[in-house]
Amino acid sequence: MLDPQLLRNDLERVTSALARRGYHLDMESYAALEARRKSIQVRTEELQNLRNVRSKSIGQAKARGEDIEPLLAEVAQIGEDLKQARQELDGIRAELEHMRLDMPNLPAEDLPDGADEDDNREVRRWGEPGQFDFEPRDHVELGSLLGGIDFDAAARLAGSRFAVLGGGVARLHRALAQFMLDLHTREHGYREMYVPYLVLESAMRGTGQLPKFGEDAFAFDGDPERYLIPTAEVPLTNLVADQIVEADRLPLKLVAHTPCFRREAGAYGKDTRGMIRQHQFDKVEMVQITTPADSQACHEALTGHAEAVLRALELPYRVMLLCTGDTGFSAARTYDLEVWLPGQQAYREISSCSTFTDFQARRMQARWRNPDTGKPELVHTINGSGLAVGRTLVAVLENGQQRDGSVRVPEVLRPWMGGLETLQPEST
RNA sequence: GGAGGGGUGGCAGAGUGGUUGAAUGCACCGGUCUUGAAAACCGGCAAGGGUUAGCGCCCUUCGUGGGUUCAAAUCCCACCCCCUCCGCCA
Numbered sequence: 001m002l003d004p005q006l007l008r009n010d011l012e013r014v015t016s017a018l019a020r021r022g023y024h025l026d027m028e029s030y031a032a033l034e035a036r037r038k039s040i041q042v043r044t045e046e047l048q049n050l051r052n053v054r055s056k057s058i059g060q061a062k063a064r065g066e067d068i069e070p071l072l073a074e075v076a077q078i079g080e081d082l083k084q085a086r087q088e089l090d091g092i093r094a095e096l097e098h099m100r101l102d103m104p105n106l107p108a109e110d111l112p113d114g115a116d117e118d119d120n121r122e123v124r125r126w127g128e129p130g131q132f133d134f135e136p137r138d139h140v141e142l143g144s145l146l147g148g149i150d151f152d153a154a155a156r157l158a159g160s161r162f163a164v165l166g167g168g169v170a171r172l173h174r175a176l177a178q179f180m181l182d183l184h185t186r187e188h189g190y191r192e193m194y195v196p197y198l199v200l201e202s203a204m205r206g207t208g209q210l211p212k213f214g215e216d217a218f219a220f221d222g223d224p225e226r227y228l229i230p231t232a233e234v235p236l237t238n239l240v241a242d243q244i245v246e247a248d249r250l251p252l253k254l255v256a257h258t259p260c261f262r263r264e265a266g267a268y269g270k271d272t273r274g275m276i277r278q279h280q281f282d283k284v285e286m287v288q289i290t291t292p293a294d295s296q297a298c299h300e301a302l303t304g305h306a307e308a309v310l311r312a313l314e315l316p317y318r319v320m321l322l323c324t325g326d327t328g329f330s331a332a333r334t335y336d337l338e339v340w341l342p343g344q345q346a347y348r349e350i351s352s353c354s355t356f357t358d359f360q361a362r363r364m365q366a367r368w369r370n371p372d373t374g375k376p377e378l379v380h381t382i383n384g385s386g387l388a389v390g391r392t393l394v395a396v397l398e399n400g401q402q403r404d405g406s407v408r409v410p411e412v413l414r415p416w417m418g419g420l421e422t423l424q425p426e427s428t
Numbered sequence: 429g430g431a432g433g434g435g436u437g438g439c440a441g442a443g444u445g446g447u448u449g450a451a452u453g454c455a456c457c458g459g460u461c462u463u464g465a466a467a468a469c470c471g472g473c474a475a476g477g478g479u480u481a482g483c484g485c486c487c488u489u490c491g492u493g494g495g496u497u498c499a500a501a502u503c504c505c506a507c508c509c510c511c512u513c514c515g516c517c518a
């Protein structure tokens with residue numbers, strides 16, 4: 001959520017900043033609503049003050065044994081006026097709140113302008129796409145040769161956009177998650193966390209998935225309503241919701257391996273082949289909670305931590321700075337890591353690393369105590385995949401494939417694979 | 429699921445209808461003292477919001493939401509969460 005003060009004092013700047021990312025803020029109606037809010041709030045508070053003062057004097061008059069009847073009548077009238085004023089104020093507030101919840105974060109200054117992914121800017125790349133002296137297969141074919149990915153079985157169990165993994169492929173999937181978790185905890189200083197996969201509406205609202213993107217999430221009716229997490233970002237980041245974190249604990253660096261669940265409502269016909277886009281996938285997620293002064297450096301560092309996974313796995317990738325139009329709702333700046341997939345002859349997103357400035361923190365009321373001021377101030381939040389396990393599995397299969405359909409296991413994974421060097425096609 | 433207890437400021441913990449936004453302690457920040465530090469003593473110290481050029485003034489907040497009342501941390505109702513014991517269970 002954007003700073004209401006900023007919206008009051010610098011509405012034009014906010015409006016033009018939001019326009020950069022294709023969001024139209026109706027300045028006139030916001031300003032008009034804000035003006036009404038101001039006058040009615042002042043009136044409401046005046047009435048409240050009046051009532052408080054009178055009530056107090058009733059107590060005093062009563063103590064002196066005076067007649068309080070006239071006072072009572074007066075206060076009753078004030079109460080009526082107050083009730084009306086407050087009702088009006090609540091309505092306006094709700095409207096303003098509604099408008100603010102709809103507004104995306106302000107894009108960072110240095111983002112390239114643009115409408116969609118075509119305008120993203122490549123920042124750097126690492127590794128060379130491997131050359132094959134045969135036609136490289138995609139992971140669907142490889143998975144079937146290896147006898148390790150079964151989409152038909154998954155469809156019978158759960159419908160479309162699920163996968164069943166088996167044997168060496170299932171183990172490889174587990175090895176990847178274990179490796180990532182160990183890398184981030186041992187080398188990058190993250191604290192491993194285990195978190196709920198079902199969360200309340202308030203948590204989803206805190207990180208920005210709700211109220212705007214409800215159709216993307218799986219929800220459970222019930223009392224209370226709960227949501228399957230679309231990413232561990234939600235439980236991890238909301239760990240500091242309504243908290244005041246002491247300065248010496250920052251930055252908080254958290255990592256968790258969880259399943260993620262997404263409706264993929266707007267993705268009919270997109271990536272229907274294979275396990276690129278599933279309703280359920282595993283992800284290792286990194287989150288940092290920092291001070292405003294450190295957040296940019298932390299964002300760069302976290303992106304580097306995600307890249308370290310790809311390097312260790314010897315997977316060629318590039319880093320894209322997303323343009324204003326492609327940057328997510330809550331983010332101020334996002335780097336996407338795209339891994340080379342020989343089966344598609346394309347770079348595909350495998351990690352998304354974002355800084356949210358105080359946007360999520362304001363929604364969550366997540367603060368830290370600034371030693372310089374002694375006051376609680378909003379933290380900055382950052383997160384990134386390190387990495388999406390399913391897509392990493394796809395990348396390892398496709399990049400490590402050999403002519404006979406066997407797949408080389410990256411060296412760093414072998415400790416979790418019982419030393420296995422290659423996955424072999426099933427002979428059946 | 430059954431029985432009981434409890435949710436108050438950064439933390440601990442008083443407070444059962446009217447100068448209580450809230451005693452006290454700890455933590456924190458100033459000062460005195462000291463060669464320095466500690467201790468001791470003195471003072472300050474909740475958050476959110478509104479308004480103001482500023483000093484300030486005002487409003488809201490004692491788990492959440494309703495209600496009673498001129499007036500609620502205090503009374504009533506519903507809900508949520510935590511703790512103890514019993515039952516059940518991975």
